[in-house]
Amino acid sequence: MSGFPLPKPAARALSKLGRDLSLARRRRRLSQASLAERSGIGLNTVRRLEQDASSGSIEHLARVLYVLGEIERLERLLDTGTDEVGLVMMDEDLPQRVRPRQTKGAM
Secondary structure (H helix, E strand, O other), X not given: OOOXXXXXXXXXXXXXXXXXXXXXXXXXOOOXXXXXXHHOOOHHHHHHHHHOHHHOOHHHHHHHHHHOOOHHHHHOOOOHHHOHHHHHHHHHOOOOXXXXXXXOOOO
16 A cells, blocks of 8 residues: 555545445345355455455455456456547557658669
């Protein structure tokens, strides 16, 4: 952990993630103990994730999402194909014209 406080938007997002994990688990009629067992993590870890997702690791989150059948959401989390900012920045650096390369020895 760093000495810097977590930015409020990030803290809110992690708090919402914890609530959403709890809701998804309950909708699937899974107890915390059952989710912990099926995920291969401890019961206290599941409880902490649901209370405040900032206290868990990405591996624990991935295990829980897998059991809940939602692992593809983690795969799409920072999908570079939909990275609008990155794509715009790349497009800004495109050359105006593309010239064919000249080969050595060609006359």
